[in-house]
Every structure is written in structure tokens, then in C-alpha cells.
Amino acid sequence: MAQLVRQQELQVRVAYHSFALQESDDASLPVPYPDEGEFGKYLNVFPGRLDFYSAGHTHTAAVTVEVWDGPPGIHDAEEWEEQ
Structure with a gap:
């Protein structure tokens, strides 16, 4: 079973409905960023970059980032919106 390696809480500035981790x-x-992101799709995945969509146009969002040493277990996968 995967183990949590690190967790960090961030305040992220959302502009034009999106932000990225890269x-x-x-x-x-x-x-x-922000090239080739699909508007309205919650998560767009690119090599070295993750784009997140938000229903709010411009705001600050509280984001918790977690690093795990492997993929979530099958029973944990149901709790995630995107993988």
C-alpha cells in the first residue's frame, strides 16, 4: 500500500478559471502553460505539468499537495475525483 511521503498546503492564485503545477x-x-489546456476539464495532464480548472474566474484557492511513493490502493481510488 502506498505511503504518504510529503504534504504541503498552498494558497494558489486562480486566474481565468485555472492554475497549474509544473x-x-x-x-x-x-x-x-496555459497552452493546450481544455477549458472546463477539471484536470489536464501534460509532461511536467498539471493544469487545474476552477468554476471561479479569479480568486485564491487553498490547495493541499501530497506526494506518495506509489499509486493509491484500489479501495482508495474511489475517493479521488481524478487520477
């Missing part, structure tokens, strides 16, 4: 060296990303 690698710190954005020069190495094949698709720069």
Missing part, C-alpha cells in the same frame, strides 16, 4: 525549469516543458 516543473520549476519551464524551459524543458514541451507545452508551456
Whole structure:
């Protein structure tokens, strides 16, 4: 079963209904933010980048980021909106 490695709470600025988590060296990303994100889709996944959609246009969102040492167990998967 996967174990939680690290957890961090962040205040994220949402603009134009979205925000992204990405690698710190954005020069190495094949698709720069916000290019190619699908509007209205909760999670868009790209190499080195995750885009999140929000129903609110511009606001600050409380986000909790977790790093795990493996994928969630089958029984845990039902609790996640996206994987």
C-alpha cells in the first residue's frame, strides 16, 4: 500500500478559471502553460505539468499537495475525483 511521503498546503492564485503545477525549469516543458489546456476539464495532464480548472474566474484557492511513493490502493481510488 502506498505511503504518504510529503504534504504541503498552498494558497494558489486562480486566474481565468485555472492554475497549474509544473516543473520549476519551464524551459524543458514541451507545452508551456496555459497552452493546450481544455477549458472546463477539471484536470489536464501534460509532461511536467498539471493544469487545474476552477468554476471561479479569479480568486485564491487553498490547495493541499501530497506526494506518495506509489499509486493509491484500489479501495482508495474511489475517493479521488481524478487520477
